[in-house]
Structure formats: structure tokens, C-alpha cells
């Protein structure tokens with residue numbers, strides 16, 4: 001039985017082989033390339049099958065749409081502030097205003113860099129010194145106000161009774177409290193101009209310390225006054241960080 005089956009099988013295979021050879025020969029006489037074309041079909045078929053179950057590459061596509069990641073700021077900070085050591089001399093002819101810079105311990109911000117950015121903004125020719133006839137001096141003793149960088153939770157605590165909601169900054173008494181989340185992220189309507197937003201933030205809150213209140217956008221297309229609440233919205237105004245351009 002087995003031998004017979006094998007015998008039949010051999011015959012069948014032999015016949016099939018002859019047919020295949022004949023077909024191959026016939027095809028070969030037509031064109032020499034068709035054989036190459038005839039052989040590869042299994043390969044593309046296999047690769048097609050492999051390609052279809054791999055729509056996995058579509059998953060990582062969100063990556064390019066993500067904006068640059070800002071330094072993540074913890075909502076809750078350590079609750080302790082440290083005065084940034086060192087001094088920055090007053091360089092204006094106006095009345096000297098002595099201030100200190102304090103940073104909440106543990107924030108992912110270099111305190112010296114923050115202090116430097118604050119002082120550069122305050123002493124910039126476009127800043128309050130030209131408008132108010134004052135000269136800012138950064139020091140650590142006998143200060144008239146403090147510029148503080150704090151986590152959202154600490155900002156909320158220090159700003160009471162004002163409601164900063166974990167998002168805003170404030171000035172209460174001699175404390176100018178800048179929310180580190182805003183410092184790190186800015187706001188979308190400044191269109192990625194983080195440096196400009198930070199200058200606005202310093203000038204706005206120190207503007208309160210100088211006695212100025214909020215104002216609205218004066219007219220569409222105008223630069224937003226520094227004392228406008230530009231963190232919330234700029235309305236039809238253009239973002240602006242400098243009191244010499246538009247203050248109040």
C-alpha cells in the first residue's frame with residue numbers, strides 16, 4: 001500500500017515536474033525577463049503580508065506635533081525661600097530702589113540666572129527706570145521689595161487674599177511673587193516668545209509695586225500696556241513687555 005502510494009506519488013510529481021519544465025521553457029522562449037518576473041511573486045507577497053500588520057509606526061506620529069517641552073515645575077514646592085546671594089549695582093540716575101530676589105528651594109531653576117534675568121529687565125532702557133526716574137539695585141539687606149520665584153501652590157499661599165489659582169502671579173505688600181509655572185511655560189498668546197513674556201511678567205508685577213493698577217487694551221493693534229493683564233489675554237492688542245512702549 002505504502003509502496004503503491006509512493007509509486008503514484010512519484011509518477012504524479014514527475015508529471016508535474018515535466019509540466020512545470022515545459023511551461024517554464026515556453027515562458028522562457030517568450031521573454032527572458034518574464035522568468036525573473038515569475039519567480040519573485042512569492043517574495044512581494046510575503047513582504048506585503050508582513051507590511052500590513054505593521055501599522056504600528058503610525059503610533060509614534062504625535063511626537064513631531066509636540067512643542068518643545070518646558071522644564072516641568074512641580075505644583076507643590078518646598079515652601080522655603082532662599083535669597084539669591086550677591087548684588088547688582090544700581091546704574092541709573094533716579095532714586096535707588098533696593099530689592100532682593102528669592103527663589104523657592106528645590107525649583108528646577110538656577111537662582112543666579114533668574115536673578116540676572118530680573119535685574120536685566122528692571123534696568124533695561126525700555127523699562128521702568130526711564131518712566132519712573134528710579135534705579136534698581138539688587139541686594140540682600142534693607143530691601144524695599146522682593147522679587148520671588150515660587151511654585152504654583154506657594155504663589156497661591158503668598159498671594160492671598162488675591163486668587164492666583166495656581167496660574168497667575170501677584171504683588172502683595174513688598175512681595176512680588178512670580179509663578180514659576182508661568183516663568184517656565186509663558187502663555188500661548190505670546191507665540192513662543194518666552195523671553196519677552198518673562199520681561200513682561202517682571203515689569204507688570206513690579207509695576208504694581210510702583211503703584212500702578214490694571215488697564216485695558218487701548219485700541220486694536222496697539223501694543224498692550226505693561227499694566228494690562230497680558231497673562232490672561234491681550235485682546236486685540238499686540239504683546240508688549242516694556243513700559244516705555246506702553247505702560248498704563
Ligand SMILES: [Zn+2]
Nearest residue numbers: 204208214229
Ligand atoms: Zn496685575
